[in-house]
Amino acid sequence: MTSDNTNSLSIGAYILLRLKQIGIDTVFGVPGDFNMPLLDLIEDDAELTWGNNANELNAAYAADGYARVRGMGAVVTAFGVGELSAINGIAGSYSEMVPVIHIVGTPRTASQKSGALLHHTLGNGDFDVFFKMGSMVTVAAANLTLANATAEVDRVILAAYTNKRPGYIALPFDLIHATVQVPVELPLLDFAASKNPVQVQEVAVKQILSAISEAKHPVIIVDGAVIRHGLQSAATDFVNRAGFPTFSTMMGKNAIDETVSNYRGIYTGAVTLEGVKEEIEMADLLIEVGCIKSDFNTGNFSYGFQNTKKICLNSHGTTIGHAEYAGVGMHELLPCLTAALPGLKHQAELSPRVMPAPIDTSSNQITHNYLWNKVPEYIAPNSIVVSETGTAEFGVANMQSPKGATFIGQILWGSIGYSVGAAVGAAFADRSRKVYLFVGDGSFQLTVQEISVFIRQGLTPVIFLLNNDGYLMEKLIHGPERSYNNFQMWDYSKTLEYFGGHLETNKSNGKNPSLIGLEAKVETRQEFENAMELVNQQPDKIHFLEVVMPEFDSPRELSLLCALSENR
Structure with a gap:
């Protein structure tokens, strides 16, 4: 039954429509008997390509790589055996803040309800065990029903995008072609970032400007969360406008344009090139943008800033010294801070940038x-x-x-x-x-x-x-x-x-x-x-x-x- 304001659409088609609306044109995965009707829809859709991977782990890796370029990715696996093969890749996407939608074709709802002894199960009638596993490495998970399908699909996709983490959608075999009513003019998902609290942000900007004015050797480190949240342009604007010596981490490589005049190289604690390390560790103010302080990213936690004042701008809040400004995310704060910087650009006395050792010509080996x-x-x-x-x-x-x-x-x-x-x-x-x-x-x-x-x-x-x-x-x-x-x-x-x-x-x-x-x-x-x-x-x-x-x-x-x- 349809009305003038709604259309009848299968749940499988609804999922694919939402994926296309967020810019996905390739879906990765491996066929399995519980997901193949959905693969029919993918293959028959002129706007979609089926990735047709060699195995589910590789498919999850591919969806991750795709998402790092396009903003989001998607992978389809079968229940149990397929999703467990993919779970390492999905866990990696969670760890590294990459939004991948994992769609799992599951057995029919009646079979799950009766606890049938089906292939791809543990043989104990527990059909929730893999959903629970998937939920542990995703930011949002949904087990679709006819009543909740459209709302849950939207919720998972929004949560994955907003939090830059994977989402999990369990789609029972018998619901792939089951129809739901959707508006003729289906609204796009609202991915607008939440607004920072105005008064708190104003205080944070004033405190940051005050710290900058008092500093003699301010420096900036740009890190991986800038890339994950698509803020490379805003970060480059800030670095250009500030003029402070700027460094990136391994996870933040190319978070800003490395040709800007005040870019100085990669900082990884004790692993850093010696001249770069000496330059950055002279700082009396460290402004970290999108910091991810993992072991490899920090040279096994060998950052040398124990006595340096720190300002950390991140996705969900800002820290200035020991003060926390909850909800003041860098997506809005960074452009505000750039605009509020003093009119006269900081003029740091920069020596020639330290570079890696030149090619050793004593051998013809490929070192x-x-x-x-x-x-x-x-x-x-x-x-x-x-x-x-x-x-x-x-x-x-x-x-x-x-x-x-x-x-x-x-x-x-x-x-x-x-x-x-x-x-x-x-x-x-x-x-x-x-x-x-x-x-x-x-x-x-x-x-x-x-x-x-x-x-x-x-x-x-x-x-x-x-x-x-x-x-x-x-x-x-x-x-x-x-x-x-x-x-x-x-x-x-x-x-x-x-x-x-x-x-x-x-x-x-x-x-x-x-x-x-x-x-x-x-x-x-x-x-x-x-x-x-x-x-x-x-x-x-x-x-x-x-x-x-x-x-x-x-x-x-x-x-x-x-x-x-x-x-x-």
């Missing part, structure tokens, strides 16, 4: 010192750089940033293998931007299956497989000679071939019949540079470079951090 100094020459502006936990993540930290680049890594959750799936999601999220994936050999062996998705979907990243023959980060922390830190060597440079990149049956799918570019194993610097020249001549192809590196060579930052980790 980390060489790689991270050289590779920025080949990365296009506005690219997406995805780095794996370990050598790549720490190598990227002080790498020169291409203009407009987005950096994706998992510094807090640190699940090895994350980068391969995340790169798939990032490549889907914006096909106009080149994706560069840096992944170690150990991490690659966990999630290598997603290479097949790159090829099938016509995605064209440049993949750098860093082959140092083992789990180097673990070796640096403990057991450098232990066999558990080693694994079977693969013929990595043939990866695209194995995953069907040259098979005629795959080329005929119409995605890209001539997709495969360079497939190479490089062991010397000249081989690397020759390969990268060829890569840049073919920007519309997928390239795979196996980069052979010395077994125990690592970025300076990783070596220092692992030494600190021994005392955790």
Whole structure:
């Protein structure tokens, strides 16, 4: 039954409509018998692409990478076996503040009510156990019924977006095509941030301005929450207007434009480049914007500001010294503070910016010192750089940033293998931007299956497989000679071939019949540079470079951090 003001819509179609309204055009996941009618709707929708991942864990990683570029992501799994495979990826999104909507196809409502002994269950009639697990790593969870479906879908999506955490929607099989009434002119979800309390914010601004006026050496640190809340432009405006020496963290890399004149580099406590560390720790006022004080992000909690006055602007409140201003979020405070700064820009006496050590020319091996100094020459502006936990993540930290680049890594959750799936999601999220994936050999062996998705979907990243023959980060922390830190060597440079990149049956799918570019194993610097020249001549192809590196060579930052980790 419909009226002049409402339309009849299936619950499955309603979920997809809401996903499309928030900018999602790709849904990741794996088919399962409890979710396939929803997949029919996805496949038949001209505005949506089914990610068709190799497994649910990779699908969750892909949704995370997609969300970091597009703002939100979505993944569909089956009940029990599928969602538990994905839960590590969803937990990572929760830890790292990434809004991913996890939709789980569950058994029919009647079967759940009767406690039927179904496949994919624990065999004890408990159909709530997986919902409870999912609820623990999401900010909002809903078990849909015919009566609550539209309201609950909206609630979960809003909560995920507002809190920058995942949301969980359990969709029973028999409700996918069940119809509900929705307004003909369905209002868009209201994602407007809540307003800060005016009087409290005014006091906070006055106190911050007072602290700035009294400071002789104020500095700014911009961190990862700025990126999660999409405040890069506001943060850059503040940094430009203030003129104070400005630093970012590893999680905050490119939270501001690194070409601004007062940007000074990455600060990671004791892991920081020595000259940068000396410069920032002279501060008598530290303004932290969007701070995330995790161990790796702070050099194992080695920040050196015990006697420095601190101001912390974050998403839900502001702290000035020991005073807390609840509800004064940085989304509104940051522009207000920028406008209220004195008319005369602070003129700090800045020496030339401290940079990483230049390339050591005493060897022709591809060392980390060489790689991270050289590779920025080949990365296009506005690219997406995805780095794996370990050598790549720490190598990227002080790498020169291409203009407009987005950096994706998992510094807090640190699940090895994350980068391969995340790169798939990032490549889907914006096909106009080149994706560069840096992944170690150990991490690659966990999630290598997603290479097949790159090829099938016509995605064209440049993949750098860093082959140092083992789990180097673990070796640096403990057991450098232990066999558990080693694994079977693969013929990595043939990866695209194995995953069907040259098979005629795959080329005929119409995605890209001539997709495969360079497939190479490089062991010397000249081989690397020759390969990268060829890569840049073919920007519309997928390239795979196996980069052979010395077994125990690592970025300076990783070596220092692992030494600190021994005392955790």
